[in-house]
Amino acid sequence: MKTGSSRRTSAGGKIRRLMRRLTAGSALAALASPASASVENLLTTGTIFHSSEVITFSVLIGVISAAMISAIWLIRQRGNIETENRDLNAALADANQRISRFQALIADKNRRIVVWDGLSDKPEFLGLLPAETGAPQDDRDFLAFGRWIKSTSASELEKAIELLRSNAQSFDLVLETNRNEVLEAQGRVSGGRAFVRFVALNNLRAELADLKLERDRLHASLSCVQTMLDSIDLPVWQRGPDGNLLWVNHAYAESVEAAAPAVAIREGRELLATVAREKIRSVSTYDTPYRDKVSTVVRGNRTFFDVVDAKSSSGSAGIAVDVSEAEAVREELKRTLKSHSETLDHLATPVATFDGSQRLQFYNQAFQTLWDLDMGFLERKPGNGEILDRLRAGGKLPEQLNWKQWKDQALSVYQAIETQTDLWHLPNGQTLRVFATARPQGGATWVFENLTEKVDLETRYNTLVQVQGETIDHLSEGVAVFGPDGRIKLSNPAFRALWGVSEADAKPGTHIRAIEQACISSYDQPDGWKRFAHIITSFDDERPSCQGVLELRTGLILDFAVIPLPNAQTMVTFVNITDSARVERALTEKNEALRLADSLKNDFVQHVSYELRSPLTNIIGFADLLKTPTFGALNERQAEYVDHISTSSSLLLTIVNDILDLATVDAGIVELDLSEINLTDFLDEVSLQMADRLQESAVTLRIDAPDTLGLFVADHQRMKQILIKLLTNAANFAPDGSTINLRCRRDGNDFVFSVSDNGPGIPQDILDTVFNRFESHGQHGGAGLGLSIVESFVSLHHGTVSIRSHEGEGTEVTCRIPSGDLQKAEAAE
Known part of the structure; x- marks a missing residue:
């Protein structure tokens, strides 16, 4: 078909070109005829021309000659064109014959073919x-299948055509147009071209007419149904296969605030949310x-609908029933029941709820704990009778002579009007008061009040009252209890004996004024029973206690x-002291006498110590003078006696100085002279001073101290006394040839040192008394003041000493002394 069309186009073009050539030749012939006549006239007349006329004439002759030549060429071309026209006419006739044959082949109006050449x-x-x-006559509109073919068929057809053109996949489809007409579509590929033929099925016309009647x-x-649905106040809708609204009733339009159902459909107003x-x-x-x-939201309010939506091949239809009020009531009931359940679940009283079919609906934690039932068993909602049977099998219910009768009596609550109450004495010793109440909506509620503790408390209370009465009666102290009205509640025999009153005078109910009159013979001071009466009968918010x-x-x-009691009563006690x-x-x-004696002792010791000091100093001075060669030489015995005098005097002076130090400490007049001490130099000084004493005892001193002890603020003299007393005490008890260890270290701002020896040690029974004054142990004990002075001086430095x-x-004494402050001197207390 395409070849015939091309031939017709070529023949028409040649004819048009031929017509243009013939027109141009005719025009030239018309121009040449007047010019030839003018030349002939001029030649025949023999007129003589001027030079300008000769030129003009020459030009005219040239033009005429050219025209003649053109005319001759045109005549030849006309012959050629006529020959070509005859050939073209023959080809055109042949093409028209083919076109007619093809058109006759496809002239049936029940078919249409679409051809794609390649891609x-x-x-x-x-x-x-x-x-x-309903198929469009226009070619471009025809391919818009979705406009005149139903969406399902159109989608299927488009997919089939795509596969036909891309993969040469043939197809045969039956299509339904929007006018409910049926078409058959066939797709094939031939010679690199894709053909799709659409055929109308005319043999279905009769059946189609019947279907149209049925459709009507x-x-x-x-x-009729839509009219009925339009009159109800429930939103109803109908949707097409694509989900778009096809029809809605007036209730639907009002719910979506549309002026009319048509407006709601046209504007696509949806009652339900997209998610729904x-x-x-x-x-x-x-x-x-x-x-x-x-x-959903209707007119700005949250609304609940029960929605029913049925799906069909042509779409779907639905209806919505407004259940907002019922839902609100249901939610309120649910919240109430939930709150009720949560409240019951926090109660210590066991509670269980059963429905109309006597199956468990709710139980709190106390119920499960009371009966120790399996959670899985309770969660599957067993019947009330089943629970009773399991409790009986587990030996948790009271033993009954007639179990069936007892069980029927317990389950009769479901038909009863009044609340049933019963006492259950369980085998484990518990006592329960059981309340069973029928519920208005069917079923029953069981409440188990545990009276075990109450019964136990009542028993214990009665026992306690009896024990208390017996206890009070046998007390040696007098006890009387009065009520807020001033009347006596109870009294014991000791009270009556102390005040000399009879049992009748102090019987319960007697007013305190009468008690006062009965006791006046023993005590009549105005601040006695009158004050008791005021406190007992006072209306003050806080009743004071007194003694x-x-x-x-x-x-x-x-x-x-x-003593005010919690129950507004008052207890008065009397103890014979x-x-x-x-x-x-x-x-x-x-x-007081001892205090005066101690004061006299301190005064005596201080006075005597001062009085002894001067003679001892003189004796020591004279003994030293006797040793010097200036006063003459002494024989061996005299020198020995002088040494004994000097040693004994020095020892006695040391004891006197110690007594004076302790006396000043006791008097609180010791003041520390604080200064910075280089501990390394201080230890060297102490070791030099102790060298002679250690040599006399044949004892070695070993000092274990780091070189970086640094500076320390303390009283230099008192610190030296502390160390010398400790070292002297260790030298007194250390064996000959042994070693005394002095270990020193710094712990923050504290100076910690310890003195240890390998002596015989101190027995444990007297270890706690070693810091007491004048406590001497062993043959080298001395006056027993050394450790007492050490403890006093360490305490003055706010330190501690331990042994x-x-x-x-052996023995080890450890002292810890904190560093002092140079800016203030601390006095001993």
Whole structure:
């Protein structure tokens, strides 16, 4: 077909070119005829021409000659054109004959063919489809299949054409147009071209007419149903296969605030949210409609609908029932039940709820704990009778002579009107009061009140009251309890004996004024029972307690106490302290005498120590003078006596100085002279001073101290006394030839040192008394003041001293002294 069209185009072009040539030749011939006549006239007349005329004439002759030549050429060309025209006419006739044959082949109006040449997007169209099919006559509109073919068929056709052109995959489809006409589409590939033929099925016309009648009847029925649905106040809708709205009722339009249902459809106003619609589309099937509760917003208010949406081959239809009020009531009931359940779950009282079919619906933690039932058993909601049977099998219910009768009686609560109450005495010793109440909505609620603790408390209370009464009656202290009205509640025999009153005078209910009159013979001071009466009957918010001592006319001394009780009562107690008071007075007098004696002792020691010091100094001075050669030589015995005098005097002076130091410490007049001490130099100084003493005892001193002890603030003289006393004490007890260890270190700002020896040690029974004054142990004990002075001087420096000793292992004394402050001197207290 394309070849015939090309030939017709070529023939027409040649004819048009021929016509243009003939027109140009005629025009030249017309121009040449007047010129030839003019030349002939001029030649015949023989007129003489001027030079300008000769030129003009020459030009004219040339033009005429050219015209003649052109005319001759045109005549020859005309012959050629006529020959070519005859050939073209023959070819044209042949092409027209072929076209007629092809057109006759496809002239049937029930077919249309679309041809694609290769992958070219511009197809060729042959034939037409009947107008009643709805197929567009225009070629471009024809390929827009979605406009005149139903969406499902159009989508299937487009996919098939794509596979035909790309993969040469043939197809045969039956299509349905928007006018409900049926077409058959066939796709094939031939000679590199893709052909799709559309054929209208005319043999289905009769059946189509019947279907149209049926459609009319269905349309009438549908209109009736739609009219009915339009009159109800429930939103109803119908959707097409694509999910778009096809029809809605007036209730739907009002819900989406549309002026009319048509407006709602045209504007696509949706009642349900997109998520809900997608869920409906994915869940709903042809066999199972969608049913669920959906929340949406209607006129600005949150509304709940029960939505039913049924799916069909032509789309879907749905209806929504407004259940907002019912949902609100249901939610309120659910919240109430939840709150009720949470409250019950936190109660210590076991509670269980059963529904109308006597199956367990709720139980709190106390219920499960009371009966120790398996959680899995409870979670599967067993029946009430089943629970009772399991409890009986586990030996947790009271033993009954007739179990069936007892069980039926317990389960009769489901038909009872009043609450049933019963006492269960369980085998494990617990006592339960059981309340069973029928519920208005069916079922029953069981409440188990555990009376075990209450019964136990009542028993214990009664026992306690009896024990308390017996205890109070046998107390040696007098006890009386008064109520807030001032009347006595109870009293014990000791109270009546102390005050000399009879049991009738102090019987329960007697007012405190009468008690006062009964006791006036023993004590009539105005601050006695009158003060008790004021405290007992006072209306103050806080009742004060008081205590004191009373001395009766009988010689008894009573220690009294008025104690407010929590129950608004008041307890008055009287303790006979006559003997202890007398002993206290005697001890006080003796203590005063001892204090005076101690003061006299301190004064005597201080006075005597000062008086002894001067003679001792003179004796030592004279003994030293006697040793000098200036006063003459002494014989061996005299020199020995002088050495003894000097040694004994020095020892006695040391004891006197120690006593003076302790006296000044006791008097609180010692002041520390604080200064910076280079500990390394200080230790060297102490070792030099102790050298002679250690040499006398044949004892070696080993000092274990780092070179970086640094500076330390303390009283230089007192620190030296502390170390010398410790080293001297160690030298007194260390064996000959042994070693005394002095270990020193710094711990922060503290100076820590210890002195240890290998002596016999101190027995454990006297270790706690070594720091007491004048406590001497062993043959080298001396006056027993060394360690006491050490402890006093260490305490003045706010330090601590400790001792560790075992028999046969030696002794170690450790001191810790903090560094002082140069800017203030601390006085001893």
